Amino acid sequence: MMTSQVIRKLAARGLLDRHPDPTDSRAQQLSLTTAGAAVLAGALADVEMTDEHYFATLGSRRDAFLADLATLNPANADRGAFADDAITTRTARSS
Secondary structure, eight states: OOHHHHHHHHHHTTSEEEEEOSSOTTOEEEEEOHHHHHHHHHHHHHHHHHHHHHHGGGGGGHHHHHHHHHTTSGGGTTTOTTOTTHHHHHHHHHO
16 A cells, blocks of 8 residues: 555544645645544554563563664664664654
């Protein structure tokens, strides 16, 4: 599915608003609605719970494993790909 199709579906469901960009007539500015923010919060909570369940089998080795895993992507080596703030940071940059 193309990004534009996803955006149209999210807008049709009332999860995001689209507004013309005041400086570029080809672009649209996107913002989450209150309903969209609620769905996002629920989805992130589900992802976190799934991660916790999945990585629980590592026990006390979990943090070391995630740190090693982060080194596979040099962009994440300084803080770890699965740092507690990783999703928040990526979400904030996307806004």
